[in-house]
Amino acid sequence: xxxxxxxxxxxxxxxxxxxxxxxxxxxxxxxxxxxxxxxxxxxxxxxxxxxxxxxxxxxxxxxxxxxxxxxxxxxxxxxxxxxxxxxxxxxxxxxxxxxxxxxxxxxxxxxxxxxxxxxxxxxxxxxxxxxxxxxxxxxxxxxxxxxxxxxxxxxxxxxxxxxxxxxxxxxxxxxxxxxxxxxxxxxxxxxxxxxxxxxxxxxxxxxxxxxxxxxxxxxxxxxxxxxxxxxxxxxxxxxxxxxxxxxxxxxxxxxxxxxxxxxxxxxxxxxxxxxxxxxxxxxxxxxxxxxxxxxxxxxxxxxxxxxxxxxxxxxxxxxxxxxxxxxxxxxxxxxxxxxxxxxxxxxxxxxxxxxxxxxxxxxxxxxxxxxxxxxxxxxxxxxxxxxxxxxxxxxxxxxxxxxxxxxxxxxxxxxxxxxxxxxxxxxxxxxxxxxxxxxxxxxxxxxxxxxxxxxxxxxxxxxxxxxxxxxxxxx
Amino acid sequence: xxxxxxxxxxxxxxxxxxxxxxxxxxxxxxxxxxxxxxxxxxxxxxxxxxxxxxxxxxxxxxxxxxx
Numbered sequence: 234x235x236x237x238x239x240x241x242x243x244x245x246x247x248x249x250x251x252x253x254x255x256x257x258x259x260x261x262x263x264x265x266x267x268x269x270x271x272x273x274x275x276x277x278x279x280x281x282x283x284x285x286x287x288x289x290x291x292x293x294x295x296x297x298x299x300x301x302x303x304x305x306x307x308x309x310x311x312x313x314x315x316x317x318x319x320x321x322x323x324x325x326x327x328x329x330x331x332x333x334x335x336x337x338x339x340x341x342x343x344x345x346x347x348x349x350x351x352x353x354x355x356x357x358x359x360x361x362x363x364x365x366x367x368x369x370x371x372x373x374x375x376x377x378x379x380x381x382x383x384x385x386x387x388x389x390x391x392x393x394x395x396x397x398x399x400x401x402x403x404x405x406x407x408x409x410x411x412x413x414x415x416x417x418x419x420x421x422x423x424x425x426x427x428x429x430x431x432x433x434x435x436x437x438x439x440x441x442x443x444x445x446x447x448x449x450x451x452x453x454x455x456x457x458x459x460x461x462x463x464x465x466x467x468x469x470x471x472x473x474x475x476x477x478x479x480x481x482x483x484x485x486x487x488x489x490x491x492x493x494x495x496x497x498x499x500x501x502x503x504x505x506x507x508x509x510x511x512x513x514x515x516x517x518x519x520x521x522x523x524x525x526x527x528x529x530x531x532x533x534x535x536x537x538x539x540x541x542x543x544x545x546x547x548x549x550x551x552x553x554x555x556x557x558x559x560x561x562x563x564x565x566x567x568x569x570x571x572x573x574x575x576x577x578x579x580x581x582x583x584x585x586x587x588x589x590x591x592x593x594x595x596x597x598x599x600x601x602x603x604x605x606x607x608x609x610x611x612x613x614x615x616x617x618x619x620x621x622x623x624x625x626x627x628x629x630x631x632x633x634x635x636x637x638x639x640x641x642x643x644x645x646x647x648x649x650x651x652x653x654x655x656x657x658x659x660x661x662x663x664x665x666x667x668x669x670x671x672x673x674x675x676x677x678x679x680x681x682x683x684x685x686x687x688x689x690x691x692x693x694x695x696x697x698x699x700x701x702x703x704x705x706x707x708x
Numbered sequence: 709x710x711x712x713x714x715x716x717x718x719x720x721x722x723x724x725x726x727x728x729x730x731x732x733x734x735x736x737x738x739x740x741x742x743x744x745x746x747x748x749x750x751x752x753x754x755x756x757x758x759x760x761x762x763x764x765x766x767x768x769x770x771x772x773x774x775x
Contacts, residue, residue: 316756
């Protein structure tokens with residue numbers, strides 16, 4: 234385990250170093266801190282977007298899920314995110330980059346200027362993302378315990394302190410560079426492992442044939458109800474265009490074209506990584522380790538049996554990189570919801586740039602330490618809750634954002650109603666206060682769209698000034 | 709359609725195609741038929757994951773050339 238530990242320590246030290254180096258530039262400027270001065274190039278941004286989305290779940294989880302639930306249902310979950318990228322690229326990237334602010338709250342509060350929107354949106358983000366961060370920290374702790382022999386508590390305390398330091402002091406600049414390196418590491422490890430597996434057998438189809446002959450359930454989906462994976466598909470497809478850590482990345486691009494191209498390239502890289510993991514690594518795992526009790530270990534078991542120590546060490550670093558690259562982006566987005574959206578909105582121009590810098594750093598520490606507190610004794614089902622948290626954001630933000638950008642009749646009443654009704658319906662459906670036999674996110678999106686239509690019908694028409702401002706975002 | 713802000717025709721077509729392809733993929737019939745040991749639904753998801761990025765990239769590059 235020495236090689237693995239050394240590589241992980243080097244990775245963590247590198248992140249802290251980048252954070253401290255970046256802090257000299259970013260602490261005094263809002264633009265630098267939240268959106269890296271809006272000068273991130275296309276390739277770097279694409280890799281950072283891919284890394285932000287590819288959490289521990291995208292490396293360990295996707296393979297574990299395919300191993301236990303079969304390939305088709307697993308791909309349905311991740312294809313939702315892949316479909317979400319074109320939606321983001323075609324429906325929001327140009328407009329939000331042209332808008333030129335920092336967060337999704339900035340846009341929604343501008344489009345629907347009401348206190349409910351200004352404070353409900355960041356509150357939903359804080360709730361959903363804190364759950365997401367706790368789930369990621371738990372994944373980091375379990376991974377470090379299993380792979381490095383480090384106790385769970387010690388692992389997450391160390392990991393959290395590292396995240397907090399480089400996110401709070403280095404802002405978006407530090408996150409972009411660490412995510413780019415971590416994204417490249419993930420891509421190289423998964424593609425390298427997959428290609429090596431295929432090379433040995435001859436072709437991916439032959440590999441799949443051998444695996445499904447031994448374990449036919451790998452290719453089947455009939456044992457699963459459609460609703461079980463349709464809901465996840467819809468959640469991720471509708472989340473990507475509005476999810477705060479992706480929207481913030483759109484704002485870091487140097488222009489609207491670069492923002493859209495970054496999303497397209499990120500989608501390509503993410504898609505290829507998931508397909509290689511599921512179609513090349515999982516079949517080998519099923520052939521060589523047919524009875525794994527913990528399916529999430531399949532990737533590491535394959536790496537252990539097929540590759541030498543150094544490459545195994547790089548694979549462990551890649552898994553932790555996947556966890557870290559998502560958690561840091563979530564932490565920044567969550568602290569932006571508190572420091573920029575809520576406190577910035579309350580203080581307005583009364584706070585000096587220095588005060589705001591202290592608030593920015595403080596918000597990251599508060600969110601990070603709170604998440605750490607929960608992660609030390611996490612609820613049992615936290616890993617399942619995080620997708621529900623993302624579903625809450627999809628259900629509440631998707632309709633008002635897309636309608637606000639594209640539908641001329643979207644107005645204050647419709648936007649506010651669709652936000653509140655989408656969130657409330659999703660929560661009630663998740664708690665099974667009512668159950669229509671359809672995925673909660675589908676019911677909530679329909680309810681949100683209906684509320685938008687009703688608001689547009691009964692409310693006051695939008696002013697020509699607002700419509701002109703929105704039209705300008707499309708140019 | 710005057711109620712909506714204009715979208716480029718190629719972009720709208722790509723968007724509609726991807727949404728229609730997704731809906732088509734989720735038809736229950738594809739769960740029962742298998743090709744090469746994998747349910748057709750699985751292959752359709754593979755296709756969606758490849759077609760989505762490539763199609764969107766092509767539409768973007770075409771739009772850039774026109775500009």
